[in-house]
Amino acid sequence: MTHTTFFIYLAIIVISTYLIRAIPFVLVKNQIENRFIKSFLHYIPYAVLTAMTIPAIFTATESVISAVAGFVVAVVLALRGKSLTVVALLSCVAVYLVELIIRMF
Amino acid sequence: MKNYRRGLLAGIPIALGYLSVSFTFGIIAVQYGLSVWEATLMSMTTVTSAGQFAGVKTMAVPGLWLDMLISQLTINVRYSFMSVAMSQNLDKKFSGIWRWIFAFMMTDEIFAVGISEKKVTRSFWAGLITLPWIGWSLGTFLGAFLGNVLPASVMSALGLAIYGMFVAIVVPDMKKEKAVIIAVVIAAVLSTMFTYVPVLNKVSVGISISICAIVSAVVVAILFPVDDSDDTNISDKSESEVRNDMISGEVSKGGAV
Numbered sequence: 001m002t003h004t005t006f007f008i009y010l011a012i013i014v015i016s017t018y019l020i021r022a023i024p025f026v027l028v029k030n031q032i033e034n035r036f037i038k039s040f041l042h043y044i045p046y047a048v049l050t051a052m053t054i055p056a057i058f059t060a061t062e063s064v065i066s067a068v069a070g071f072v073v074a075v076v077l078a079l080r081g082k083s084l085t086v087v088a089l090l091s092c093v094a095v096y097l098v099e100l101i102i103r104m105f
Numbered sequence: 106m107k108n109y110r111r112g113l114l115a116g117i118p119i120a121l122g123y124l125s126v127s128f129t130f131g132i133i134a135v136q137y138g139l140s141v142w143e144a145t146l147m148s149m150t151t152v153t154s155a156g157q158f159a160g161v162k163t164m165a166v167p168g169l170w171l172d173m174l175i176s177q178l179t180i181n182v183r184y185s186f187m188s189v190a191m192s193q194n195l196d197k198k199f200s201g202i203w204r205w206i207f208a209f210m211m212t213d214e215i216f217a218v219g220i221s222e223k224k225v226t227r228s229f230w231a232g233l234i235t236l237p238w239i240g241w242s243l244g245t246f247l248g249a250f251l252g253n254v255l256p257a258s259v260m261s262a263l264g265l266a267i268y269g270m271f272v273a274i275v276v277p278d279m280k281k282e283k284a285v286i287i288a289v290v291i292a293a294v295l296s297t298m299f300t301y302v303p304v305l306n307k308v309s310v311g312i313s314i315s316i317c318a319i320v321s322a323v324v325v326a327i328l329f330p331v332d333d334s335d336d337t338n339i340s341d342k343s344e345s346e347v348r349n350d351m352i353s354g355e356v357s358k359g360g361a362v
Contacts, residue, residue: 001138001139001164001167005164005167006139006143006164008170009160009163009164009167009170009173010143010146010147010150012170012173012174012177013147013151013156013157013160013173013177014150014151016174016177016178016181017151017153017156017177017181017184018208018209020178020181020182020184020185020188021181021184021185021187021188021208021209021211022188022204022205022208022209023185023188024185024186024188024189024192025188025189025191025192025204025208025211026201026204026205026208028188028189028192028193029192029200031193032193035330035331036326036327036330038330038331039325039326039327039329039330039331040322040323040326041189041190041193042326042331043284043285043288043321043322043325043326044186044187044190044318044319044322045187045190045216045217045220045221045274046275046278046285046288046289046292046322047288047289047291047292047317047318047319047321047322047325048183048186048187048213048216048217048292048314048318049213049217049271049274049275050271050275050288050289050292050293050296050317050321051292051293051295051296051313051314051317051318051321052213052271052296052314053268053271053272053275054292054293054296054297055293055296055297055300055301056268056300057265057268057272060264060265060268061261061262061264061265062257062258062261066261066262067265070262070265070268070269071265071268071272073269074265074268074269074272074273074276075272075276077273078272078273078275078276078277079276079277079280081277082273083273084115084118084218084270084273084274085114085115085117085118087269087270087272087273088118088121088122088265088266088267088269088270088273089118089121089266089269090269091265091266091268091269091272092121092262092263092265092266092269093262095261095262095264095265096258096259096261096262099258099261099262100258103258
């Protein structure tokens with residue numbers, strides 16, 4: 001691939017991705033009043049995050065067992081109201097420890 | 106400055122997650138024929154995992170420019186929904202040129218943190234995107250340049266960082282709102298089907314996530330529309346009341362220190 005070809009491809013990717021993000025971000029200036037759209041926008045984050053997390057989280061690590069351990073630790077800490085950073089880091093630690101134990105046997 | 110620092114902190118788990126994902130991207134991009142700098146430049150300017158992976162594959166074929174455009178649009182269309190939702194959650198000063206400048210970092214993870222904030226200020230957003238952008242670019246560079254250097258055990262553990270963060274955002278609100286539980290269950294069932302049911306599992310990840318999320322949010326929005334009264338109360342508040350809230354907010358924060 002020549003440099004020119006690469007830059008044309010890159011330009012397509014960068015411009016299309018940027019505009020998809022920026023246009024709604026910039027153009028929607030006022031508070032939306034429609035109750036259905038407000039409700040939809042209220043629930044969409046939970047729906048997006050869940051769809052991205054389940055079932056992908058269970059295959060995100062080397063073994064399903066360590067992933068389940070990380071998931072359980074995350075849920076328990078989240079229920080106790082720990083911050084995002086704490087939950088994320090400690091669930092990583094749980095994965096690391098469980099995989100360490102798995103490798104010992 | 107306080108907001109910027111708070112944003113920086115909130116960005117740490119995202120940055121860690123990005124580091125491991127973009128590391129993988131760097132390795133793959135080089136395998137598909139990109140140079141280290143091309144891969145890094147692509148990450149610095151694009152910041153989208155699924156779109157970039159699809160992009161290097163199309164470059165390698167090499168695919169038509171139109172193919173590239175269509176695949177990018179379908180994979181990334183979910184960002185439009187996020188941008189609309191985020192636009193409702195921005196501070197007054199976060200407008201005009203600032204939205205044009207900062208829109209490029211609207212990723213799934215940044216959106217997740219931003220939407221769970223009360224009102225996002227420019228400086229919080231700037232702080233929030235700083236480390237993830239560095240993590241994404243640096244991870245790509247390292248992956249492309251070094252190949253696999255981090256021990257597999259650490260890579261594996263870091264793979265959970267982003268999901269752990271998602272759990273931390275969603276689960277507490279499931280406790281507060283029953284409707285959120287329904288939204289989560291619907292999205293989880295659909296997404297599992299799109300992963301394992303034959304034919305459905307042929308749909309690309311970017312599109313299937315959009316479908317799952319839209320169906321779930323539409324169903325729950327119809328069954329459990331949000332209470333209008335809360336928001337009217339906020340907009341009905343007089344300027345002085347809002348100012349009082351801000352002042353008392355400052356006082357209580359000061360008291361805590």
